Amino acid sequence: MRPGCPCSVSYYASDTLTLVVLVEVTIIVEDFQKFAADGEVHTAVIPVESEHSAMSACVGASAIGARVATASASAGLALMWEILYCAASMRMPIVFTVANRALSAPINIHNDHSDGMGMRDSGFVQLYCQSSQEAYDTTIMAFKLAEDHDVLLPVMVGIDGFILSHNVERVEMLPTEMVHKFLGVRDPVQPLDPKNPITMGPLALTDYYFEFKEQQDRAMWRVPEAYKKVEEEFKKITGRSYGMFEDYKTKDADIIILAMSTMGGTAKAVADVLREKGEKVGVIRLKMFRPFPSEEIAEAVGDAKAVMIFEKAMSFGAVTSPLAMEVRSALYNVDKRPMVVDFVVGLGGRDVPPTTFVEGYEKTKRYLEKGQAPLYETLGVRK
Amino acid sequence: MEEAAVSIKDMLQKDQILSSGHRMCAGCAAPTIVKLMGMALRGPTIVCEATGCLEVATTIYPFTAWKIPWIHVAFENAAAVASGVIEAQKIMREKDRSEYEHVDVIAIGGDGGTFDIGFGAISGMLERGHDVVYMVYDNGAYQNTGIQRSGATLPGQETTTSWAGKVEPGKRQRKKPLAEIVAAHKTPYVATVDPYHYRDFIMKFRKALEVDGPAFIHAFSPCPRGWRSDTSRSIELAKMAVEVGIHPLYEVIDGEEWIMSGPSKRIKELTPLEEFWALQGQFRHLKDPKWSDFKKDLQDQVNHDWELLKKRCGIE
Numbered sequence: 001m002r003p004g005c006p007c008s009v010s011y012y013a014s015d016t017l018t019l020v021v022l023v024e025v026t027i028i029v030e031d032f033q034k035f036a037a038d039g040e041v042h043t044a045v046i047p048v049e050s051e052h053s054a055m056s057a058c059v060g061a062s063a064i065g066a067r068v069a070t071a072s073a074s075a076g077l078a079l080m081w082e083i084l085y086c087a088a089s090m091r092m093p094i095v096f097t098v099a100n101r102a103l104s105a106p107i108n109i110h111n112d113h114s115d116g117m118g119m120r121d122s123g124f125v126q127l128y129c130q131s132s133q134e135a136y137d138t139t140i141m142a143f144k145l146a147e148d149h150d151v152l153l154p155v156m157v158g159i160d161g162f163i164l165s166h167n168v169e170r171v172e173m174l175p176t177e178m179v180h181k182f183l184g185v186r187d188p189v190q191p192l193d194p195k196n197p198i199t200m201g202p203l204a205l206t207d208y209y210f211e212f213k214e215q216q217d218r219a220m221w222r223v224p225e226a227y228k229k230v231e232e233e234f235k236k237i238t239g240r241s242y243g244m245f246e247d248y249k250t251k252d253a254d255i256i257i258l259a260m261s262t263m264g265g266t267a268k269a270v271a272d273v274l275r276e277k278g279e280k281v282g283v284i285r286l287k288m289f290r291p292f293p294s295e296e297i298a299e300a301v302g303d304a305k306a307v308m309i310f311e312k313a314m315s316f317g318a319v320t321s322p323l324a325m326e327v328r329s330a331l332y333n334v335d336k337r338p339m340v341v342d343f344v345v346g347l348g349g350r351d352v353p354p355t356t357f358v359e360g361y362e363k364t365k366r367y368l369e370k371g372q373a374p375l376y377e378t379l380g381v382r383k
Numbered sequence: 384m385e386e387a388a389v390s391i392k393d394m395l396q397k398d399q400i401l402s403s404g405h406r407m408c409a410g411c412a413a414p415t416i417v418k419l420m421g422m423a424l425r426g427p428t429i430v431c432e433a434t435g436c437l438e439v440a441t442t443i444y445p446f447t448a449w450k451i452p453w454i455h456v457a458f459e460n461a462a463a464v465a466s467g468v469i470e471a472q473k474i475m476r477e478k479d480r481s482e483y484e485h486v487d488v489i490a491i492g493g494d495g496g497t498f499d500i501g502f503g504a505i506s507g508m509l510e511r512g513h514d515v516v517y518m519v520y521d522n523g524a525y526q527n528t529g530i531q532r533s534g535a536t537l538p539g540q541e542t543t544t545s546w547a548g549k550v551e552p553g554k555r556q557r558k559k560p561l562a563e564i565v566a567a568h569k570t571p572y573v574a575t576v577d578p579y580h581y582r583d584f585i586m587k588f589r590k591a592l593e594v595d596g597p598a599f600i601h602a603f604s605p606c607p608r609g610w611r612s613d614t615s616r617s618i619e620l621a622k623m624a625v626e627v628g629i630h631p632l633y634e635v636i637d638g639e640e641w642i643m644s645g646p647s648k649r650i651k652e653l654t655p656l657e658e659f660w661a662l663q664g665q666f667r668h669l670k671d672p673k674w675s676d677f678k679k680d681l682q683d684q685v686n687h688d689w690e691l692l693k694k695r696c697g698i699e
Contacts (some may be wrong), residue, residue: 201440
């Protein structure tokens with residue numbers, strides 16, 4: 001077993017987890033299969049022929065009432081795309097670990113958030129993790145959140161490809177019994193049942209389709225409250241919780257760095273160093289991208305002069321990049337709108353060292369002096 | 384293969400699984416096929432269906448014609464959904480979370496969803512050995528979306544993507560021999576059926592349910608809208624398809640043992656394709672003398688396939 005690999009989650013949640021659908025992509029898959037081969041988990045594993053079939057089998061299994069999980073990334077996730085929308089709209093509480101990676105072409109196996117952003121409108125809840133411990137904890141909580149009867153939506157748990165998916169660090173595991181007690185057994189609302197036959201996934205046209213979407217949207221906005229509830233319970237047994245985002249030294253900050261996933265760690269280290277030099281810098285490390293906690297983000301930004309976004313995805317031809325679009329919209333209605341600066345970094349696994357953050361910080365200060373900034377720009381790339 | 388434990392007489396008395404009032408076209412053979420399938424059922428059953436005519440016309444929200452549990456997810460994934468259903472059912476039973484000792488799982492797709500877009504998922508399901516009966520109702524084109532050609536479209540057939548014109552005689556390519564391809568997976572049970580030979584159909588479907596592991600049923604399904612045929616002659620066309628040899632009835636056990644079924648076995652000589660074509664507008668262009676060589680090739684091809692099948696089945 002690899003400490004720090006989120007596969008360990010499945011190990012300890014094993015007996016509550018009914019079914020895992022996997023295509024060989026990550027060590028999550030390999031290690032889980034090993035647990036199954038050794039009889040350490042009592043979980044059915046379906047080794048499917050494609051990611052499209054992986055998500056399809058997840059929907060079928062979830063429809064019966066099983067607790068279901070799968071994992072993928074990058075091109076595999078792209079192949080699933082059609083069924084992601086079905087899973088969400090059919091209200092299947094599937095937990096989906098994504099080792100976030102770049103999309104082809106050129107083919108590339110390394111980390112960025114293009115895959116996660118590609119599925120952002122699919123209807124999945126999206127939680128991006130910063131550490132192995134957080135990945136472990138979030139995966140356990142994700143089942144409870146997804147299966148909450150006020151939610152009933154699939155949840156994506158994002159871990160940065162390689163940076164986190166293949167990271168080796170200490171993780172505090174929970175005793176099996178504790179996880180069993182925390183998650184319990186899934187209580188499906190309307191499973192496929194021969195004694196109570198229902199039709200799932202029918203055709204809905206101009207007269208009803210829209211109502212399905214309306215309900216789905218409402219369910220999504222019930223997530224923040226359900227998430228808080230799940231986290232509170234989790235905190236009681238572990239002492240750990242993460243919030244929808246992490247707020248670091250933002251109170252008196254003039255410039256706030258906003259980033260997701262593992263970049264949050266680098267950003268905080270950079271903020272500490274800059275603070276020592278007398279710079280008023282803070283960090284918001286966003287965990288929940290869907291639903292996007294806009295009011296809370298606006299409140300956390302407070303009176304800062306600028307929000308400096310670091311993100312690992314592009315939306316070609318858009319006003320700005322995906323994360324910046326959300327943040328700009330979230331801040332549009334505040335009285336003292338801060339400047340929003342957006343840096344696209346780290347595509348295809350390009351390293352994002354502290355110096356890149358400092359470079360962005362210096363640029364932001366200059367933009368503040370000028371009173372004007374580009375809508376987005378790339379950093380750390382040959383131009 | 385042992386005979387089914389229940390008599391055909393009992394099976395014919397079974398309640399229908401599809402209610403009246405569904406919105407399939409007049410003369411469509413697919414509802415008849417579902418009715419025959421329903422007669423073969425033996426216990427708790429779940430149906431997983433691919434996008435297609437049958438799916439859209441029987442489940443227009445907020446109505447459904449299905450009296451048994453039914454799920455549709457997408458076009459190309461009925462086999463994968465069925466894999467999820469059967470595995471989940473099995474493990475939940477093991478964990479004492481399902482009251483059913485066994486649930487039969489049936490996946491249904493049209494020829495587009497089966498021969499073409501869903502082919503990969505079916506191959507995967509077969510390879511995994513999932514205990515699912517996959518049935519294709521083959522009406523020879525993507526009829527639901529407007530009669531586009533599929534891998535099941537017959538040579539000489541006119542569709543909206545294989546037009547007959549001044550220089551083209553409709554589709555030129557052969558039909559994908561899907562039952563043979565499925566059998567080549569060493570699938571425990573493969574059978575071809577048609578709604579005219581209903582006893583043969585029901586008995587085979589029952590066998591498919593009773594066999595351990597995957598089974599595949601290839602049902603021939605005339606489509607008056609797409610074929611431009613008389614709505615009253617669909618069952619007759621199904622019968623003719625067997626007589627002309629484009630849909631011979633047979634079984635394949637474990638991919639090795641080939642058995643010709645009664646109706647095909649009794650054929651002394653194939654009826655000429657001309658007679659089958661004559662009842663359908665989609666072959667009308669073949670009357671033009673310029674296609675006589677093309678027609679001869681098609682007849683030769685069917686004759687050749689028929690002889691090969693007979694040889695496989697150990698006939699003559």
